[in-house]
Amino acid sequence: MPNNELDLSQxxxxxxxxxxxxxxxxxRRAVNVxxxxxxxxxxxxxxxxxxxxxxxxxxxxxxxxxxAVLTYRNFFFYATEDSFIxxxxxxxxxxxxxxxxxxxxxxxxxxxxxxxxxxVGLNIDTxxxxxxxxxxxxxxxxxAKQIQSFLMESKQAAVDETIVEEEPNSTEKKExxxxxxxTLKDLVKVGLTENHLRTAGxxxxxxxxxxxxxxxxxEGYTNEVIENNSNMLNSLITMQSFIALAFILGIGIxxxxxxxxxxxxxxFYCDEEGVKLESGLLKRVSYQIPENxxxxxxWSTNPLRRLVGFKTVVVKQASxxxxxxxxxxxxxxCNELHLNRVLENFFPEQATSDFKTYSAQRWFCxxxxxxxxxxxxxxxxxxxxxxxxxxxxxxxxxxIAAPFSWMYAKRMRLExxxxxxxxxxxxxxxxxxxxxxxxxQSVQLKQNVFQKRRGLAHLVLHTAAGSYxxxxxxESEALEIYNYALYKIETAERSWM
Amino acid sequence: xxxxxxxxxxxxxxxxxxLSFQKLNKEYLWMRLTFMVSLYLLLLGxxxxxxxxxxxxxxxxxPSGLSLLLIWFLIAEIVGFKYKGFVxxxxxxxxxxxxxxxxMTSVPFNRIQHTEVTQGxxxxxxxxxxxKVYTAGGASSDIAIVGLSEVDAKQLxxxxxxxxxxxx
Numbered sequence: 001m002p003n004n005e006l007d008l009s010q011x012x013x014x015x016x017x018x019x020x021x022x023x024x025x026x027x028r029r030a031v032n033v034x035x036x037x038x039x040x041x042x043x044x045x046x047x048x049x050x051x052x053x054x055x056x057x058x059x060x061x062x063x064x065x066x067x068a069v070l071t072y073r074n075f076f077f078y079a080t081e082d083s084f085i086x087x088x089x090x091x092x093x094x095x096x097x098x099x100x101x102x103x104x105x106x107x108x109x110x111x112x113x114x115x116x117x118x119x120v121g122l123n124i125d126t127x128x129x130x131x132x133x134x135x136x137x138x139x140x141x142x143x144a145k146q147i148q149s150f151l152m153e154s155k156q157a158a159v160d161e162t163i164v165e166e167e168p169n170s171t172e173k174k175e176x177x178x179x180x181x182x183t184l185k186d187l188v189k190v191g192l193t194e195n196h197l198r199t200a201g202x203x204x205x206x207x208x209x210x211x212x213x214x215x216x217x218x219e220g221y222t223n224e225v226i227e228n229n230s231n232m233l234n235s236l237i238t239m240q241s242f243i244a245l246a247f248i249l250g251i252g253i254x255x256x257x258x259x260x261x262x263x264x265x266x267x268f269y270c271d272e273e274g275v276k277l278e279s280g281l282l283k284r285v286s287y288q289i290p291e292n293x294x295x296x297x298x299w300s301t302n303p304l305r306r307l308v309g310f311k312t313v314v315v316k317q318a319s320x321x322x323x324x325x326x327x328x329x330x331x332x333x334c335n336e337l338h339l340n341r342v343l344e345n346f347f348p349e350q351a352t353s354d355f356k357t358y359s360a361q362r363w364f365c366x367x368x369x370x371x372x373x374x375x376x377x378x379x380x381x382x383x384x385x386x387x388x389x390x391x392x393x394x395x396x397x398x399x400i401a402a403p404f405s406w407m408y409a410k411r412m413r414l415e416x417x418x419x420x421x422x423x424x425x426x427x428x429x430x431x432x433x434x435x436x437x438x439x440x441q442s443v444q445l446k447q448n449v450f451q452k453r454r455g456l457a458h459l460v461l462h463t464a465a466g467s468y469x470x471x472x473x474x475e476s477e478a479l480e481i482y483n484y485a486l487y488k489i490e491t492a493e494r495s496w497m
Numbered sequence: 498x499x500x501x502x503x504x505x506x507x508x509x510x511x512x513x514x515x516l517s518f519q520k521l522n523k524e525y526l527w528m529r530l531t532f533m534v535s536l537y538l539l540l541l542g543x544x545x546x547x548x549x550x551x552x553x554x555x556x557x558x559x560p561s562g563l564s565l566l567l568i569w570f571l572i573a574e575i576v577g578f579k580y581k582g583f584v585x586x587x588x589x590x591x592x593x594x595x596x597x598x599x600x601m602t603s604v605p606f607n608r609i610q611h612t613e614v615t616q617g618x619x620x621x622x623x624x625x626x627x628x629k630v631y632t633a634g635g636a637s638s639d640i641a642i643v644g645l646s647e648v649d650a651k652q653l654x655x656x657x658x659x660x661x662x663x664x665x
Contacts, residue, residue: 318633441634444602452599462638482603483510489605490588496608497633 006146008079017117018138023068100158106148111283180268190332191256193304277329293317295465300431318464349419360412364472368405414470438492518582525644528623537567592640609661626650
């Protein structure tokens with residue numbers, strides 16, 4: 001099979017083992033639904049030796065198997081002159097046509113089942129927000145690669161039909177060398193330097209979600225415990241601190257496991273053609289963004305990550321807002337050297353002319369301190385009238401939040417040279433964005449009546465990968481950038497995608 | 498790549514704020530005012546009905562609150578009308594709006610994805626329409642040129658389409 005020449009003019013089926021992949025997918029979905037129904041209906045009292053229950057489970061199993069076979073039998077894909085077509089559907093037939101030029105990226109990935117069955121999945125992303133699933137669940141790896149390159153080539157041909165001269169394959173043959181590779185040690189570092197507050201939030205939501213679902217059982221249990229040990233308040237307190245400790249430990253372990261699952265064997269490639277990322281332990285994914293599709297590059301860090309010298313780099317491509325994070329490439333651990341290589345690669349213009357700095361005006365500092373430090377502190381202090389400790393919390397809040405807000409506002413700046421912009425914000429969690437002028441979609445100036453009196457304005461830069469604001473600029477400086485951006489977009493010779 | 502246009506200074510660039518924005522059709526203001534008064538009457542009717550069927554507690558509160566809101570919105574609309582406007586240049590289209598919260602957005606023609614002429618029920622009564630201009634930058638980057646007569650709206654859309662296809 002792997003040596004078969006790829007012929008997409010005839011409708012093709014997936015690998016036969018696709019039945020397995022589809023079956024498992026359906027099974028997992030069914031189990032998710034059925035399990036919660038079962039637990040809620042029968043509680044722990046379900047009798048798994050019951051003939052009826054076993055029969056029902058068997059029937060569901062059989063039904064899913066038939067459904068999987070039918071899905072497989074009715075799934076075809078092929079290519080016409082100018083588009084790729086997927087036909088699917090058992091009862092209601094569906095035919096999805098993707099014109100070659102609309103194809104954004106073609107990704108090959110492999111989850112655990114696919115890995116066991118020795119096949120890969122193929123995902124096609126299109127321009128625009130249509131969330132239609134263009135996925136082929138099971139293909140031999142060689143064939144998937146063939147289709148991938150076939151689609152990318154057809155797309156190229158469709159896009160630059162007018163451009164005749166094109167160096168063929170000279171660069172393609174060259175083996176790419178990974179710029180970033182992450183070792184297991186790096187992954188542990190990544191896990192430990194994750195934004196733990198966010199992880200705590202997710203974990204908390206997850207646990208309380210489950211707790212809510214099975215609350216009635218817990219309730220019965222805890223009532224029993226409390227009745228049996230009516231004077232064990234002390235042990236309750238130790239239990240609470242124990243739970244807190246376990247929670248913190250859990251966050252650490254959770255973060256490390258998550259990092260390993262997601263970023264195991266990460267390889268990041270970066271050259272004139274674009275970027276490519278491969279990663280994942282159980283589910284191996286491979287994303288690539290061609291150079292002309294890259295809209296902006298963003299990098300950030302946090303105090304923990306800075307200690308180990310890592311930056312999180314995100315390469316964003318054009319997409320609708322909802323799909324934004326799915327379609328961008330994220331590398332959790334780049335050092336200064338890697339980052340500079342990426343930036344030099346895609347932003348050679350950073351060296352060709354000097355940057356002019358535009359800072360947020362001093363008023364912004366006052367505004368943030370007022371909003372995030374003084375106002376909450378005043379509210380807390382007013383609670384202090386009823387409960388004295390709130391006075392101290394109010395003071396503590398102000399002492400922490402005021403310098404944060406002040407420095408955040410002070411450090412916010414926009415820098416511009418002839419060809420590109422960089423936007424920098426935040427103090428403890430620094431974040432920077434590099435962006436070419438010609439990638440902008442539109443520009444916006446915002447100004448309320450108070451700002452008008454003070455000669456201040458917000459500037460909003462709309463790109464195909466999100467909108468970015470520069471707050472409280474000097475009005476004339478904002479207009480300077482506004483007009484220059486329009487000039488650069490309108491005289492741009494390169495297409496933004 | 499070595500294209501550098503060194504003689505250009507920032508002062509030499511076309512300045513948007515120096516250009517005069519075109520005021521909107523006066524009909525648009527009347528349309529908005531009619532819309533608000535109709536909405537007010539509808540809500541007032543509902544409030545009065547509510548008062549009629551429930552016990553009489555602070556009967557005046559809801560109607561007078563609604564009236565105050567109406568007065569505020571009418572003032573905001575009338576004053577804000579002066580701040581609304583659009584300008585069509587050789588390479589881009591801009592729209593500005595807002596009295597208390599002013600906003601001005603410019604979309605270059607070579608970034609326009611598609612355009613659309615739409616007309617709500619009130620706009621139909623006043624023979625008005627709006628042209629929506631979509632870019633790839635998401636909802637917040639799109640603009641809508643409101644308060645055009647239906648004929649003008651269609652013409653503007655054609656004009657934009659012509660220019661944006663020329664650029665593409």
